[in-house]
Amino acid sequence: MLVRRRPRLRTASTFLTSRRVHAVLSLLVGACSCAAIVSFTVIAIARLRYPYELDWLESGLVEHVRRAGAGHSLYVAPSVDFIPFPYPPVFPWVTRIVSAFAGYGFFSGRLVSLLATFGTFAVLYMIVVRATRSKTGGLVASGLYAASYSLVGGWFDVGKSDSLFLCFTVLAVYALFDARDSWKRIAIAACVTSLAILTKQTAIVVALPLAGYLLMRRPRFGALFVAIVVAIVGGLTLVLSTTTNGWFDYWVWDQLREHGGRGVPATDYLTVDLRPYLLVLGLAATSARYVKRGSWNTGVIATALSGMLIGAWLSRLHDGAFTNVLMPACAALALCAGLLFAVALQQATWRATLAFALVIGTFAMLAYSPGDHLPHQQRQSAGKQLIAFLRNAPGDVLVMSHPTYAVMAGKPSHGHFGGAIDIDRAHNARAINRLHESYIAAIRAQRFSAVLIDGSPEPWLADAIEHCYSFSFVPEPALHPIEGFATSPTTLWTQNPNGCN
Numbered sequence: 001m002l003v004r005r006r007p008r009l010r011t012a013s014t015f016l017t018s019r020r021v022h023a024v025l026s027l028l029v030g031a032c033s034c035a036a037i038v039s040f041t042v043i044a045i046a047r048l049r050y051p052y053e054l055d056w057l058e059s060g061l062v063e064h065v066r067r068a069g070a071g072h073s074l075y076v077a078p079s080v081d082f083i084p085f086p087y088p089p090v091f092p093w094v095t096r097i098v099s100a101f102a103g104y105g106f107f108s109g110r111l112v113s114l115l116a117t118f119g120t121f122a123v124l125y126m127i128v129v130r131a132t133r134s135k136t137g138g139l140v141a142s143g144l145y146a147a148s149y150s151l152v153g154g155w156f157d158v159g160k161s162d163s164l165f166l167c168f169t170v171l172a173v174y175a176l177f178d179a180r181d182s183w184k185r186i187a188i189a190a191c192v193t194s195l196a197i198l199t200k201q202t203a204i205v206v207a208l209p210l211a212g213y214l215l216m217r218r219p220r221f222g223a224l225f226v227a228i229v230v231a232i233v234g235g236l237t238l239v240l241s242t243t244t245n246g247w248f249d250y251w252v253w254d255q256l257r258e259h260g261g262r263g264v265p266a267t268d269y270l271t272v273d274l275r276p277y278l279l280v281l282g283l284a285a286t287s288a289r290y291v292k293r294g295s296w297n298t299g300v301i302a303t304a305l306s307g308m309l310i311g312a313w314l315s316r317l318h319d320g321a322f323t324n325v326l327m328p329a330c331a332a333l334a335l336c337a338g339l340l341f342a343v344a345l346q347q348a349t350w351r352a353t354l355a356f357a358l359v360i361g362t363f364a365m366l367a368y369s370p371g372d373h374l375p376h377q378q379r380q381s382a383g384k385q386l387i388a389f390l391r392n393a394p395g396d397v398l399v400m401s402h403p404t405y406a407v408m409a410g411k412p413s414h415g416h417f418g419g420a421i422d423i424d425r426a427h428n429a430r431a432i433n434r435l436h437e438s439y440i441a442a443i444r445a446q447r448f449s450a451v452l453i454d455g456s457p458e459p460w461l462a463d464a465i466e467h468c469y470s471f472s473f474v475p476e477p478a479l480h481p482i483e484g485f486a487t488s489p490t491t492l493w494t495q496n497p498n499g500c501n
Contacts, residue, residue, distance in 0.1 A: 018349045025356040026136055032363040033143020037121060040149045043373050044114050044157040047482070049107055050375045051408070052383040054158045055484035056454075058106060059404035060085055060416030061160055064092045066104045066407075075240060075248040078431055079438035080398070080447075081412075083419030084247070086255045089240070090199040091161035106404070109159020116167040117156040121146060123170045124335050130177055131297055134342030140359055141338025148330035150368030151276060154483045155324035161200045162324050166331055168196035169203055173304040176210070179221070180296040186214070186221045190228035197233050201256065202328065205311035206304060213303040217296065250431060258426035259319045269313045273326055276365035277333040279358045283340040286351050286358075290343050301339065308332035319425060322484055337362065375482060382479040386489070389475060395449035398442075399489060402452075417454075424458070440464045444500055452489040468500040469493035 053059055060083075064074055067082060074092060075084055091112070099108040124145055125138035149156055156163055172192040179185035193210070196203035207229060215222030240248035264273070292298055312329035315321055337359060344355035390397055390409035399406040400417040407413050420439075423431045442448070443464040452474060457465045471493055478488040 018353075022345075022352060022356070025353070025360075029136065029143075029356060029359055029363075030139055032360060033139045033146070036143045036147035036149075036363065036366075039370050040117070040146045040156060043149070043154075043370055044110075044117075046374055047157060048110050048114065050482075051106065052375075052379065052479060053106070053402065053404075053481040054110070054154070055160070056401060056481045056487050057085070057416070057418050057484070058109070058159050058481070059402050060418055061087075061092065061095075061109055062104065062106060062404045063407075063413050063416065065095045065099055065109065066413065068092045068096045069099055069104060073244055075244040075251050077247060078415065078419065078423055078435040080415055080442045081438075083415035083417075083423070083435070084251045085416070085419055086251050086422060087161055087200065088198040088252050090195055091164050094164065095159070106159055110157050113159055113163040114157045116163040119167040120163070120170055120331060123167070123174050124331065124338065127170070127174050127177070127301070127335060128338040128342060130174075131301065131339060132342035132346075134345060136345065137338045137342025139338075140341050141335050144334035144337050144359075144362060144366070145331050147363055147366035148276075148326075148334065150373065151273075151323065151366060152327050152330060153323040154373040155322075155327065158324070158483060160324075162327055165196050165200035165203055166327050168192050168199060169206055169304075169308065169328065170331060170335075172196060172206075172210075173300060176214075176300045176304075177297055179300075180218060183221070183224065186224055187228060190225045191232065193225075194229050194232035197229070198236065201252070202311045202315055202325070205314060206307035206328070209303045209307045210300070213299055217299065250428065255422060255426045255428070255431075256318065258428060259422070264316055264321070266313075266317060269316050273316060273323065274329060274333065277330070277337075277362060279362045279365070280333050280337045280340070282358045283337055283344065283355060286354055287340040287343040287347070290347055291339075301335070305332045305336055320422075324484075373482060378477060379479060379482070382477040385475065385477070386479050390452075393450050396447060398448040398451045400452060401454045401487065402489060405489075420458070424460075436460055443468055446495050446499065449495050451493040453491045453493065454487045454489055455491065457493075464500075465493055468496055470496055 047054060063082070064085065068074060068089075074089055076082065078084065091109075095109045095112050098112055099105075102108045102111060121142040124141040128138035128141045129135055172189045175185055175189035175192055177185075179189065193203065193207050197207060211222060211226050211229070213222075214225050237248065237253070308328040309332050312326050312332075315325035318325070341355050341359055344351045386405060387409050390399065390406060390411060397406055397409075397411050398414050399411075400414075403413045403416055420435055423435050439461055443451070443461065444467075446468055451465065451469060456462070471491065474489050474492045478490060480486045480488045
């Protein structure tokens with residue numbers, strides 16, 4: 001229990017009145033929570049079999065999974081044929097297993113993310129119920145996180161690693177509950193934390209304060225936690241680094257660090273990104289004093305929440321970061337709101353009433369239109385037209401930022417150019433030279449009958465393309481992803497019949 005109870009004296013009439021009012025407010029809060037979860041579920045199911053990208057990087061992950069299914073390494077030198085993304089391997093590996101039954105494509109990755117999101121809802125609920133015995137508080141935590149769907153860019157069900165990483169992260173926190181005397185629970189938490197790190201590197205920022213807390217409270221348990229995480233993450237890193245000639249280290253550990261912090265201004269994290277959650281501060285002001293301090297579970301939650309908030313903030317500072325990196329922060333604040341709300345319900349009547357108002361206000365601030373995240377007929381038509389165009393094109397076609405579209409048209413897969421942009425931003429000479437040489441050689445050899453580019457070619461590639469291919473426009477309408485950056489193939493370069501000029 002995280003709650004420190006306070007004696008209450010009420011008249012019978014006051015108690016009866018407050019009980020009736022709170023019963024109505026409980027139904028309203030429960031309805032808001034259920035509506036948020038149902039709204040997300042309906043959107044996710046509608047998008048599960050959507051045949052085109054939800055986000056422009058999604059097709060890159062599809063090709064990672066396809067490559068893993070073919071038995072090829074994910075961490076190789078960059079080339080026109082494949083450019084690894086700077087992600088650890090767990091998400092492609094898990095999605096590969098699902099793809100063995102569901103087929104390779106957008107569906108499998110989205111299914112993994114959808115199930116992981118439902119898992120996160122469930123774990124948030126269980127943490128609050130276990131800490132406070134309040135099912136209403138648990139529903140508030142799950143519902144508020146579900147309500148942040150639009151705030152994080154509609155990313156819960158996108159076929160990328162974010163949802164799976166977050167599910168592992170909150171599951172590790174749950175495993176640490178009541179673990180002060182359990183070697184088994186510490187070991188389980190360490191294994192799940194390792195999976196989180198090997199799904200997305202942000203989990204390290206959560207794991208470090210947790211490790212510090214365990215070492216401070218129970219040094220032997222902390223040492224076990226650290227030893228297991230280091231053994232699993234370090235061991236896999238050693239194996240993959242050795243078998244990939246060091247490319248694993250570059251893609252997973254080095255590249256993102258080399259990008260630097262040129263993202264959104266630091267102050268925007270609280271004043272803009274997380275503004276809808278500011279009412280949670282009101283919950284903290286009214287309820288924090290009644291939280292049982294010094295207990296094991298309180299320390300675990302406080303440490304994990306700080307790590308999730310800091311991890312999201314650091315990610316947001318990263319150059320090129322989108323709002324999906326706010327998912328850990330939204331989960332942390334939703335969990336915090338659920339816990340504080342549950343505490344407030346067990347205190348004075350006015351505190352409970354205020355807590356209801358603050359939670360309902362937070363739901364209102366997170367409200368969004370589901371239609372903004374649903375695929376529309378215009379996109380379906382544009383997708384069919386693009387795939388038909390690619391299918392009718394002779395020979396090999398390089399679709400530089402949407403390789404899965406080429407595969408859907410019966411063409412070979414190639415590297416996702418989003419990975420090339422990441423390489424150029426990292427300033428690693430070895431990777432940059434290998435990438436540029438591969439693309440320029442393929443273009444000068446006129447390996448492709450056509451090249452589709454989102455906008456203009458990069459400066460280092462422009463000269464080769466302009467000498468070997470002729471410029472025209474992609475037939476309208478353009479196929480934009482539903483979420484994220486609104487990019488699409490807009491320029492078409494067709495092979496010069498007389499060779500390079």
